[in-house]
Amino acid sequence: xxxxxxxxxxxxxxxxxxxxxxxxxxxxxxxxxxxxxxxxxxxxxxxxxxxxxxxxxxxxxxxxxxxxxxxxxxxxxxxxxxxxxxxxxxxxxxxxxxxxxxxxxxxxxxxxxxxxxxxxxxxxxxxxxxxxxxxxxxxxxxxxxxxxxxxxxxxxxxxxxxxxxxxxxxxxxxxxxxxxxxxxxxxxxxxxxxxxxxxxxxxxxxxxxxxxxxxxxxxxxxxxxxxxxxxxxxxxxxxxxxxxxxxxxxxxxxxxxxxxxxxxxxxxxxxxxxxxxxxxxxxxx
Numbered sequence: 211x212x213x214x215x216x217x218x219x220x221x222x223x224x225x226x227x228x229x230x231x232x233x234x235x236x237x238x239x240x241x242x243x244x245x246x247x248x249x250x251x252x253x254x255x256x257x258x259x260x261x262x263x264x265x266x267x268x269x270x271x272x273x274x275x276x277x278x279x280x281x282x283x284x285x286x287x288x289x290x291x292x293x294x295x296x297x298x299x300x301x302x303x304x305x306x307x308x309x310x311x312x313x314x315x316x317x318x319x320x321x322x323x324x325x326x327x328x329x330x331x332x333x334x335x336x337x338x339x340x341x342x343x344x345x346x347x348x349x350x351x352x353x354x355x356x357x358x359x360x361x362x363x364x365x366x367x368x369x370x371x372x373x374x375x376x377x378x379x380x381x382x383x384x385x386x387x388x389x390x391x392x393x394x395x396x397x398x399x400x401x402x403x404x405x406x407x408x409x410x411x412x413x414x415x416x417x418x419x420x421x422x423x424x425x426x427x428x429x430x431x432x433x434x435x436x437x438x439x440x441x442x443x444x445x446x447x448x449x450x451x452x453x454x455x456x457x458x459x460x461x462x463x464x465x466x467x468x469x470x471x472x473x474x475x476x477x478x479x480x481x482x483x484x485x486x487x488x489x490x491x492x493x494x495x
Contacts, residue, residue, distance in 0.1 A: 313359045
């Protein structure tokens with residue numbers, strides 16, 4: 211009986227050694243998995259986080275000669291989409307919150323999981339290649355819808371930026387990915403209360419507008435939303451700066467992930483940092 215017990219120890223040692231080797235081999239294969247993300251993201255300090263990008267496209271009469279700038283920004287965003295990402299585009303109109311709807315959208319299909327112990331590598335590669343071709347077709351369709359929206363003639367004579375931003379915040383409430391809001395607009399609000407390009411700007415008027423919009427509930431909680439403004443424009447440099455000062459204060463009040471280097475006439479520093487907390491972003495170009 212004693213002899214039988216002693217012979218179990220070498221067997222047990224052998225089993226534990228094989229288990230450890232299998233675990234290490236599994237981790238190594240996962241890192242080298244075809245289409246896998248572990249090796250791809252090792253240099254980034256973590257696993258890729260899926261993102262939801264919502265674009266607000268200003269289609270009001272005040273925005274002119276901006277299609278090239280807007281198109282370049284949108285194409286740059288589309289080119290950066292990865293499996294598992296989501297793209298949405300809505301219009302800024304004269305009554306943006308009432309009109310809020312997506313004129314273009316795409317949910318990029320995730321790659322299937324890869325298990326080196328169960329998945330046939332050749333079959334997996336074929337699946338990845340087939341999905342890549344499907345994505346190319348869907349992305350081509352998305353670009354076509356975007357171009358249709360860009361070419362469409364403006365119908366609204368007023369610009370409801372406050373309503374568009376508010377409606378966007380409501381949409382993001384149910385999003386769990388990285389949240390990115392890109393506003394393609396000159397940022398000139400024109401509604402029955404305010405016409406930004408006709409105001410005599412100063413600190414007092416900025417406080418008055420913020421207090422008014424806050425009373426209406428139109429300064430939403432934008433915590434966790436990474437914000438870009440592309441297309442900022444005005445008749446004069448002084449007005450451009452005054453309007454930028456106002457929106458900077460507005461986004462701070464809303465707790466958005468915002469920094470001045472992401473407010474410009476063209477898109478700068480894309481893609482955004484993964485932590486996009488409002489600190490100055492890295493110089494990604």
